[in-house]
Amino acid sequence: MSNASTPAAERAYEWVKRAIIEGDIAESEMLSEAVIASELGMSRTPMREAFLRLEVEGFLKLYPKRGALVVPISPREIREVYEARLLVDAHSARHICALPAAERAVIADRLDATIAEQDAALNAGDLRTYAHLDARFHQTIMDNGGNSLLAHLGHTLRERQQRFTATAIGRNVERARGFVAQHRLLAEALRHGNYSTYLTELEDHLTTSRNQL
Numbered sequence: 001m002s003n004a005s006t007p008a009a010e011r012a013y014e015w016v017k018r019a020i021i022e023g024d025i026a027e028s029e030m031l032s033e034a035v036i037a038s039e040l041g042m043s044r045t046p047m048r049e050a051f052l053r054l055e056v057e058g059f060l061k062l063y064p065k066r067g068a069l070v071v072p073i074s075p076r077e078i079r080e081v082y083e084a085r086l087l088v089d090a091h092s093a094r095h096i097c098a099l100p101a102a103e104r105a106v107i108a109d110r111l112d113a114t115i116a117e118q119d120a121a122l123n124a125g126d127l128r129t130y131a132h133l134d135a136r137f138h139q140t141i142m143d144n145g146g147n148s149l150l151a152h153l154g155h156t157l158r159e160r161q162q163r164f165t166a167t168a169i170g171r172n173v174e175r176a177r178g179f180v181a182q183h184r185l186l187a188e189a190l191r192h193g194n195y196s197t198y199l200t201e202l203e204d205h206l207t208t209s210r211n212q213l
Contacts, residue, residue: 008046013053015040020059020070021159022128023166027072031060073167073213081160082210088154089138090199092145097195107144108191111137115187118180122173130176131165137183141190167213179209 006014016036019025037047051068054060058077060068096107114137121129135158142154169176182205189198 008042009049009053012036012040012042012047012050016050017054017057017059017159020054021163021166022131023163025070027070029070030063030066031068031070033067073163077160078164078210078213081157081164082206084153085138085157085161086202086206088142088145088150088157089202091147091150092142092154093190093198093202094195095146096141096144096190097193097198099193101193104191104193107140108187110140111183111187111190114140115180115183118176118183122176122180125173127166127169127173127176131162131169134165134179134183135159135162141186164209164213169212175212179205182208 016025016031025031031051033044033047033051037044040047051060051062055062055068059071061071062068096104099107114133118130118133118137121127121133138161139151139154139158142151145151169179182201185201186198186205189195189201
């Protein structure tokens, strides 16, 4: 999260990117540098820098003198992100399953704690918090996968996955509960070092999520 000491361009970038990822700004919406800069109380220059950065990352498409179009989620992007997620998550799980039982238990306990927070968020009807926790669940697995480069890639994928998650669950709490139930199966497989079960559940989890888009 940014604060008052964060450069204006960085604050603008974080605000717009978060709004896109969380679904507050709809895909195919045309954004105005001047309007958002006014809302955030800054000049157009840092907003222009933020828009350029988001275009490089594939979130916006800039049109001179017209504004910035929020790039819709494409079938190709969905396919590529889910394929990459499967590879990174599966590699991480293989590493975790090879760890001693005590180390696996620490990771599984952390995952279970996140699942408990997910349940609490859904009981409160807070789907925004749920989506953040969904990202944290999978990032915890990748962060403990024994490969920092893949964990960093996982972080990049996580941002796009959050956007997908917001689209997949919409306002449907029960659909989100189904994803949490799958998280429990994934955490349990890691706790017992059962890689084959984990991989089966992971493929089912990602397929279910993808089919909701």
